[in-house]
Amino acid sequence: MKFTTRKKEIIFTAAKLFRKKGYSAVSMRDLAQALDMKAASLYNHINSKQEILSIIILEVAENFTQHIDSVLPQEASSIEKLESVIENHIKITVEKTDALACLNNDWMHLEQLALENYLQMRNTYEAKMRSIIEQGIKEKELKTANIELVLFSLLSTLRTLYLWYAKNRTVSIKLLTNEMKQNLLLGIIL
Secondary structure, rough: OOOHHHHHHHHHHHHHHHHOOOHHHOHHHHHHHHHOOOHHHHOOOOOOHHHHHHHHHHHHHHHHHHHHHHHOOOOOHHHHHHHHHHHHHHHHHHHHHHHHHHHHHHHOOOOHHHHHHHHHHHHHHHHHOOOOOHHHHHHOOOOOOOOHHHHHHHHHHHHHHHHHHHHOOOOOOHHHHHHHHHHHHHOOOO
């Protein structure tokens, strides 16, 4: 989806405010003030606060979905696929910290259609992650383990990495990527 520069600025600023205060606590007036414009002028670029939230969350969810869709059919080991997934989570965490915070903290505020779309993407993503783990166990690359616990451990750490990263931005991306892959996979690799 193509956006004007002003609309991108509105979305970017809204993501920062939603992360800082929470979606429910941010008014259109707050957003307009942060952008140094009149609240009525916002409606020249967007239809509603809800539209902004949907754009923020669905764009991040689509980034995750597109990546796993490209990884899943690859002729690669399950370990290589999981490493790629971890790298993508780190990339999104670093590049879209505020948007990722919105996805994690405010998805439940989406209107019905956007909510259904988001939940479908999330459930499909988790199913594809599950299949990578199952592949690894079947091919004896990964330890036999409770797949749901492995999935929970990986995703809960990756989904909340933005909280840690916000306080530790001085850690290089290379170090973060290498150590996260090692730390998350060490316990499950044979």
